[in-house]
Amino acid sequence: MIFLKVGPLSSFKYSTQNQGGVATVMTSLFDYYITKNLNVHVLSTGKTNNKNFNTAFVKRFSFYNFLKLFLISFKFIFILEFKSFLIFNYYSLIFNIVDFDKYDFIHVHGLQGRIIDVIFYLNSKPIILTIHSYHEFMNKSRYQLRFWNKHLNKIFDGISEIIHVSYVDKIKGFSLGFNIPSCSKVVYNPIKYEKKIQTKKRNSEGIIFAGSLNKRKQIKVLIKSLDFLKSNIRLTICGGGEMKKEIQDIVSKSEKITFLGYLDNNTLLEEYQKNSLLVVPSLSESFGLVYLEAINSGLSVIGYNEIIREFHDLFELDENQTNILVPYKGSNPQTLSKLISKSLKFRKSKSAEPIIEELKIKIKRQFSINKISNDYIKIYESVK
DSSP: OEEEEEEEOOHHHHTBOOOSHHHHHHHHHHHHHHHTTOEEEEEEESSBOSOOOBOOOBOOOOHHHHHHHHHHTHHHHHTTOHHHHHHHHHHHHHHTTBOGGGSSEEEEEOSGGGHHHHHHHHOOSOEEEEEOOOGGGTTOOHHHHHHHHHHHHHHHHTOSEEEESOHHHHHHHHHTTOOOOTTOEEOOOOBOOOOOOOOSOOOTTEEEEESOOSGGGTHHHHHHHGGGSOTTOEEEEEOOSTTHHHHHHHHTTOSSEEEEESOOHHHHHHHHHTOSEEEOOOSOOSOOHHHHHHHHTTOEEEEEHHHHHHHHHHHTOOTTGGGTEEEEOSSOHHHHHHHHHHHHHHHHSTTHHHHHHHHHHHHHHHHBHHHHHHHHHHHHHHHO
């Protein structure tokens, strides 16, 4: 079989500006398939520099197809989705020369960015869609959400296999009104095991944030929680995004916070080893890859309530073990500070280390690149 993977590739390896979790997952899977000699091509999307990595077959530009999609795109104007109008037409232009017919099937990563929309209209081969989140649609008006339900449900009806990266995210899709087959599969994101470089002694009072700097991640709630914590607690912030400048301004006035910006995976793992607790007090998450990476580096974790609880069930944790994976819900800095204090205290206890070691084994069993890739290959073989 020969297939095409469509999605963002990570920044450091392929000279792009993609810094999100989808890019990390897409790159890990693509690299693994190459090592296994699978006949896979890639069509890279998202923000790119001049070295846009792309191995897809090409054909002559079709003005007819571009015009057809341009007329379709006016529906976005009518509901004031101007960004979607522009992105849809951008990918209509880029994907117009891709020869989709030469592939047995197309695997698209991500629902955002109008990528699946364009490919649906340009391609007649089977499509596998991995939905990594519904964040784009969570704050839409009722009128706009009705439009997206109608627009995307038509596309979903024509897709061979819809995959979610967690049961929490699948349920979110149902709640937003999307027609998702109840039998649609959940395939978790893989964790990539990098060679660990041992760093200096772990700071027992060190907490770290890793992720995009946006309102959904509630980084300011975490920063505010420091006001209710002991003065010797230190916070390290790793990430970039729309709030980067604002967070840098806050950090410049604090002696408790270090801002490192966006880090490659190896450097981030080194930072994990210097700290004791990862805190990402998000309002929503679709998976939470950083939670698993942090535990694998020996940290306790405080994160989004629903995903953490899904991990509790998946790992079959008892009450004591849940002190390593702590759910957080809300936007109250004082409540968060109490959880941080409790988590740091437990991390210092003799009980913590055996629990973390046991969780590392379970994470490797459930989320290794080998297991997740094989889960996808089984799906590929069923639709080719």
